[in-house]
């Protein structure tokens with residue numbers, strides 16, 4: 001998969017569930033089974049996206065709460081407990097616990113970046129007497145541009 005194989009603005013309707021690089025004569029029964037399994041995989045992947053979106057919505061609320069009360073973005077002891085729990089859950093589900101840990105760490109490090117962005121937005125707003133701007137895309141990023149009167153990540157009070 002290359003960079004150029006990821007057009008940015010395709011919608012869900014453009015998805016081709018039969019897209020494949022498999023070549024040569026494939027037994028139609030094998031192909032039918034493969035497509036059937038892939039259809040389940042597509043449903044799982046869609047669910048994962050929705051689950052992740054909900055998780056990031058929740059962590060955005062945490063980020064705003066932490067920034068408003070000057071709490072640090074990361075909570076290492078909470079992370080340790082989460083990882084221990086997830087590893088145990090993974091084991092009981094026959095999922096590689098090392099993979100589960102890597103996956104959670106990957107998500108949490110992204111969350112911490114979002115928390116830091118929210119915190120910077122709050123600090124800049126406090127320093128300049130502006131209102132912190134947090135985008136509504138669930139990412140917790142400062143939204144630069146149209147609504148922001150300055151480059152300091154805040155919207156000026158009237």
Ligand SMILES: O=C(O)C(=O)C[C@]1(C(=O)O)C=C[C@@H](O)C=C1
Pocket residue numbers: 059062063073074075076078079082107108111112115
């Ligand atoms: O619970 C928190 O304090 C969060 O900020 C959320 C979260 C997470 O994504 O689960 C992210 C960062 C922290 O280090 C711990 C947990």
